[in-house]
Amino acid sequence: MRNTLIAIRLALRNLRRQKRRTALTVSGLTMGLIVMIVAYAMLDGLTDQALDSYIQYETAHLRGFPQGYLNDDTFRTLDKLFGSADSLRDALADELDVQTTVRLHIPGQLIVGTEEAFIEIVGVDPERDRTVYATLDQLQSGESLDHKGGVLIGRKLAKDMGLTVGDRPTLFARSAPGALNSLRLPVIGILNTGHPAVDGQSAYVSLTDAQQLALVNDSANELAVLGGNRKNADKLREQLNMHGSTLEWQTWEEAAAGFLYVMQFRRIAMSVVVAILALIAAVAVSNTMIMAVHERTQEIGALRALGFERSMIGRLFLFEGISIGLLAGVLALLFGSAIVLWLHNVGISLEAYEDVQSGIPINTSFYPSLHASNPIITLSFGLILTALASWTAAYRAQRGEVVRALREGRL
Amino acid sequence: MNSPVVQVHDVSKSYNQGRVKALRDVTLDIQPASFLALAGPSGSGKTTLLNMIGALDVPDQGEVTVAGQRLNDLSDKERTRLRRERIGFIFQQFNLVPVLTAAENVALPLEILPHISTQDRKKRAYEMLRRVGLEGMEDRNPTQLSGGQQQRIAVARALVKDPPIVLADEPTANLDGSTGMAIVDLMNEMRNELGVSFVFASHDPRLLERVDTVVEMVDGCVTR
Numbered sequence: 249m250r251n252t253l254i255a256i257r258l259a260l261r262n263l264r265r266q267k268r269r270t271a272l273t274v275s276g277l278t279m280g281l282i283v284m285i286v287a288y289a290m291l292d293g294l295t296d297q298a299l300d301s302y303i304q305y306e307t308a309h310l311r312g313f314p315q316g317y318l319n320d321d322t323f324r325t326l327d328k329l330f331g332s333a334d335s336l337r338d339a340l341a342d343e344l345d346v347q348t349t350v351r352l353h354i355p356g357q358l359i360v361g362t363e364e365a366f367i368e369i370v371g372v373d374p375e376r377d378r379t380v381y382a383t384l385d386q387l388q389s390g391e392s393l394d395h396k397g398g399v400l401i402g403r404k405l406a407k408d409m410g411l412t413v414g415d416r417p418t419l420f421a422r423s424a425p426g427a428l429n430s431l432r433l434p435v436i437g438i439l440n441t442g443h444p445a446v447d448g449q450s451a452y453v454s455l456t457d458a459q460q461l462a463l464v465n466d467s468a469n470e471l472a473v474l475g476g477n478r479k480n481a482d483k484l485r486e487q488l489n490m491h492g493s494t495l496e497w498q499t500w501e502e503a504a505a506g507f508l509y510v511m512q513f514r515r516i517a518m519s520v521v522v523a524i525l526a527l528i529a530a531v532a533v534s535n536t537m538i539m540a541v542h543e544r545t546q547e548i549g550a551l552r553a554l555g556f557e558r559s560m561i562g563r564l565f566l567f568e569g570i571s572i573g574l575l576a577g578v579l580a581l582l583f584g585s586a587i588v589l590w591l592h593n594v595g596i597s598l599e600a601y602e603d604v605q606s607g608i609p610i611n612t613s614f615y616p617s618l619h620a621s622n623p624i625i626t627l628s629f630g631l632i633l634t635a636l637a638s639w640t641a642a643y644r645a646q647r648g649e650v651v652r653a654l655r656e657g658r659l
Numbered sequence: 660m661n662s663p664v665v666q667v668h669d670v671s672k673s674y675n676q677g678r679v680k681a682l683r684d685v686t687l688d689i690q691p692a693s694f695l696a697l698a699g700p701s702g703s704g705k706t707t708l709l710n711m712i713g714a715l716d717v718p719d720q721g722e723v724t725v726a727g728q729r730l731n732d733l734s735d736k737e738r739t740r741l742r743r744e745r746i747g748f749i750f751q752q753f754n755l756v757p758v759l760t761a762a763e764n765v766a767l768p769l770e771i772l773p774h775i776s777t778q779d780r781k782k783r784a785y786e787m788l789r790r791v792g793l794e795g796m797e798d799r800n801p802t803q804l805s806g807g808q809q810q811r812i813a814v815a816r817a818l819v820k821d822p823p824i825v826l827a828d829e830p831t832a833n834l835d836g837s838t839g840m841a842i843v844d845l846m847n848e849m850r851n852e853l854g855v856s857f858v859f860a861s862h863d864p865r866l867l868e869r870v871d872t873v874v875e876m877v878d879g880c881v882t883r
């Protein structure tokens with residue numbers, strides 16, 4: 249323990265020996281670690297924002313569908329409905345401390361003059377929908393569904409179809425009995441959520457209008473549930489099944505599985521980049537330390553003559569290398585966090601990429617976020633990296649024979 | 660008479676798989692409080708013999724006993740410990756640690772010994788620096804000091820742990836004449852005050868004039 253303290257003290261002093269070289273190595277490593285902090289913060293921010301977006305606009309915490317609905321690929325979603333929508337959702341809300349709402353999804357078309365677009369018509373109960381979803385309040389212009397009848401459409405769909413508030417497009421769909429049906433409603437608001445499906449392929453109408461269009465009575469095909477914590481979605485499902493629910497339940501995590509899978513790949517790709525940076529940094533640190541050992545061979549010999557153990561000489565260089573990592577790590581934490589916090593406040597504009605279909609539901613700006621694990625991982629990474637990188641130098645320093653070190657100045 | 664502090668008996672050492680015979684059957688006793696020099700031309704084996712005595716190297720043949728310990732029986736670790744506790748070293752190149760102050764350099768050998776308090780280390784280092792004439796220079800860095808002053812620090816560093824023997828390989832070779840001799844006189848003073856044995860390897864004639872005993876070496880053999 250005492251020897252370790254001596255070695256640490258000497259190592260810290262030795263950092264000052266070649267100030268320029270130390271400064272260069274530290275700043276290089278700092279830069280790498282900053283890149284790492286910012287890059288992971290961007291990934292984390294992207295993931296957070298996208299998941300928030302999914303939950304707020306599409307998946308809630310948990311959604312119940314009629315049996316078979318989720319695997320249906322015929323677009324005949326009106327074949328499967330659950331009745332008594334209102335009593336079911338009320339029973340749930342009373343017994344479990346959750347918010348619920350129902351939606352009716354109808355595959356259909358939006359027709360303006362000779363233009364038509366395939367969309368999903370979503371019937372919502374405005375008052376209750378707000379307790380679960382944030383969709384209805386993301387207005388870019390106009391007003392929401394509360395007071396007057398009409399349709400809300402997404403920003404991108406409005407742009408594509410040349411629609412503005414006050415226009416009266418036609419909603420066109422196959423009803424549950426099979427007959428084609430249509431509904432002409434004024435556009436009362438334009439939505440901007442950043443979620444591509446909401447902004448580009450959906451039209452929101454009142455539940456009653458939707459039920460009229462689909463010719464169904466008091467039926468729906470989505471029961472959305474919002475609990476306290478999104479992590480508890482699985483538990484919530486168990487409780488619902490115990491309550492004898494016959495619906496097929498899907499958690500937000502299952503719904504976003506495709507996205508999470510893609511993010512996993514981005515994370516791996518990022519890690520490859522980080523690994524390459526790490527390798528470069530390791531070579532630089534290793535080089536610095538090996539040079540230090542060579543310059544101080546005589547001194548190593550003298551210290552060994554004075555009675556320093558081999559292991560102590562090794563530790564001296566190991567700690568010197570690790571101090572470089574610690575210094576760089578702390579600097580990177582300061583600067584990296586500052587950069588991330590700044591970006592978190594101003595956001596990174598994605599306006600220029602608007603037309604690129606990323607499929608990721610984030611808005612025109614995205615905000616990197618600094619998870620607690622990020623600085624911890626980065627700092628440990630810096631320390632482990634420098635420890636490994638100084639290993640060779642430390643080993644060389646302690647391996648040599650005293651006589652040779654003193655005589656020839658080499659180990 | 661006390662028993663010798665160093666006994667070298669029939670020691671041989673060769674390098675490069677026996678092609679270079681650095682020492683041939685060397686026998687030598689060194690008494691406590693000696694002031695002794697190994698003399699001889701370059702390559703005659705002075706440093707090699709000093710390294711044997713200093714437990715830095717092991718003989719191929721023969722026996723070396725230092726401060727009552729038979730080096731042949733010691734492991735690498737035990738030899739390190741012997742050096743740490745019982746042997747002082749002074750080098751031609753001074754070999755001070757440039758990032759430590761004068762006082763810290765002198766205290767360094769005490770740092771690696773157990774049971775010496777920080778306060779005690781500092782006291783002893785300051786006392787030693789005073790003795791070698793560097794009072795007031797305790798906080799200086801060696802790089803700010805002259806060669807003579809650096810070698811004085813090295814003398815203080817060698818003596819601070821109170822060893823029975825100090826080994827000095829060409830201690831005056833990097834110093835000008837008068838500075839070198841002042842150092843030798845200082846070491847002689849220390850020998851008289853502390854009763855420590857000094858063993859030099861040197862071919863500096865002025866140093867050889869000042870020692871009590873000159874051991875002449877030629878070609879790895881002690882001739883006189």
Ligand SMILES: Nc1ncnc2c1ncn2[C@@H]1O[C@H](COP(=O)(O)OP(=O)(O)O)[C@@H](O)[C@H]1O
Pocket residue numbers: 651652655674675679680681699700701702703704705706707708860
């Ligand atoms: N580590 C070594 N490897 C090879 N040869 C050595 C080594 N050390 C000393 N020698 C050789 O041993 C002989 C004695 O060297 P040394 O003891 O350094 O002499 P001196 O100190 O008297 O000049 C020389 O011929 C030298 O080249």
Ligand SMILES: [Mg+2]
Pocket residue numbers: 705706707828860
């Ligand atoms: Mg020599």
